[in-house]
Amino acid sequence: MVIAMNRFRIAHGSEQAFEDGWRQRQSYLSEVPGFESFALLKGPEKDDHVLYASHTVWESRPAFEAWTRSPQFRKAHAQRSVSKDVYLGHPVLELFEGVA
Numbered sequence: 696m697v698i699a700m701n702r703f704r705i706a707h708g709s710e711q712a713f714e715d716g717w718r719q720r721q722s723y724l725s726e727v728p729g730f731e732s733f734a735l736l737k738g739p740e741k742d743d744h745v746l747y748a749s750h751t752v753w754e755s756r757p758a759f760e761a762w763t764r765s766p767q768f769r770k771a772h773a774q775r776s777v778s779k780d781v782y783l784g785h786p787v788l789e790l791f792e793g794v795a
Contacts, residue, residue, distance in 0.1 A: 696731075696793035697753045704744040704783040710737075713747065716777035723767035724751065729758020744783045756792065 705713045717735050724730045731752040738746035753759040762768050 697756045697759050698791040698793075699751045699753065699759055700789045700791070701749045701786040702789065703747045703749070703786050704741075705747055705781055706744060706783055707740075709781040710745055713777055713781050716781075717749075720774050720776045721771065723771045724762075726767050727758075727762045727765055729754040729761065749786075756790070759790070 703713070714735070714737075722733065724733055731754060733752075734750045736748045736750055738748060740746075751759075753762070
């Protein structure tokens with residue numbers, strides 16, 4: 696199992712726009728072999744942002760890597776549903792592999 700998390704720093708006051716953008720976009724994840732689940736998580740508030748994480752569970756690292764090369768990945772990431780000024784910097788990807 697692999698968990699892929701993208702961490703997003705979202706400007707204060709932009710939380711609703713960010714969440715709505717995720718609710719309204721088509722992810723195409725369910726079309727990709729090896730995809731198990733998705734969640735958008737809201738984390739702690741900091742002085743200048745609110746932390747969010749997209750959380751996907753995959754059956755294996757090769758399944759996740761295949762997603763990143765798939766037409767579904769390109770279609771999902773071509774959508775611009777949230778203005779760039781909502782983000783404070785680029786998302787940070789973290790991969791976790793199951794060990795127990």
